[in-house]
Amino acid sequence: MNKFAYLAATAAALAFTGTAHAGNADGKVQVKLLGTGVLVDGKVTQVKGDAARLVATGAVTNTDINDNVVPTVAIEYFFTPNVSVETICCVTGHHVTVSSGTLSGVVAIDNVQIIPATFTAKYHLPLGAIKPYLGVGPTLFLMINDRPSTAVRGLGVTRTKLSSELGVAVQAGADVAIGNGYSLSLDAKKYWVNTDATFYTATGTALQTRHRLNPWVLSAGIAYRF
Template sequence: MRKAIALAAIAAATCLTSPALAQDGKVQVKVLATAVLPDGEIDKVKIDEIGLPSTLQTEANDNVVPTVAIEYFFTPEISLETICCVTQHDVDATAGVPGAELVSDAKLIPATFTLKYHLNAGGISPYIGAGPAYFIWVDEKPGAAAVDLGADRLKMSDELGLALQAGIDVPVNDSFIVSLDAKRYFIGTTATWYAAGTKVIETDHNVDPWVLSAGVGFRF
């Protein structure tokens, strides 16, 4: 958080002496460092064949990954953006059996499109956006605690949801920017653990991550 605040201050100072970003470029590409901060709490237990503690609750771990954002400008104010990244998460119990690993190395592809409105306030460009997101889970595995309980396979459902976005682009010259971006996703998943082909646990989870990014961009 301190690093993000420092970067914002540097960006604000830069904008005082930097020219406005060129408006004729239609495509903008950003290279970002992104913190993915998911929730992961259990919303509902649908199947429990092993007798889980009634107080069981879970949380997914945070991760920081490189991200590429590609944006097309229909007008100087209106653009469409998509992002490319893969982030990996474990899910551990926080109550009931604290510390027990239930999900291991689940890889998430957050396919996201946001329609953005840019305020273009002089030399800087604050923006807001919203759009659909489809979470695709890949290579998810039962955690060590789930394996100890007999689980040999895990499936997490791919789901459609919503992303809200806000951020700021600060020009350094007519094609190079510094960017800060925040997204909040509203999306869940159903996790199903199997033992010898039989469902033994099935739970609904709120994923709902904050996704916070800082980096640089090029417009051409």
């Protein structure tokens, strides 16, 4: 079992057994189990180096990153009834595809995995059973396991690297109480974060581009507060 699956299973056990903790709508801790859509706005914003002349010759002029749906665990601590801090745990996998140029449609980077380490400070509006909230905070996108596609290896690329980067996230959502500490949860986050994509050959750097990611992250699921 991988680390994410272990965390998800642990959170589920904590949230749904109820034998060790009684649910409490005003408790200090809330755990959420969510289904999350990651909708990436992936575009090249700057060419930092083009030794292979892939951009100069029109082979690559822009890229796209596919959307994904993943499970997510969120853990939240309430300092007051209206003020909390939240962190999320998920891993989302993507491919980077050339979207324009003579190589349009070719997958350039296979299976990059992103860990969006995010902390948000949240303010909850006291409106009874329906508790809307707003939040903002920093994020660190950790990029792991990226590798050049078979097609790009055929061009002489031996290795790729997407840089891990700091950014910011804002969020809005609502928890709708359904009793015994449980709530239905809807959440939307907008991220602003970039990354550098570097393609290496045996002799050096072939191409380096700056990419805008800026995903929408939309979640829905169940929460348990105690």
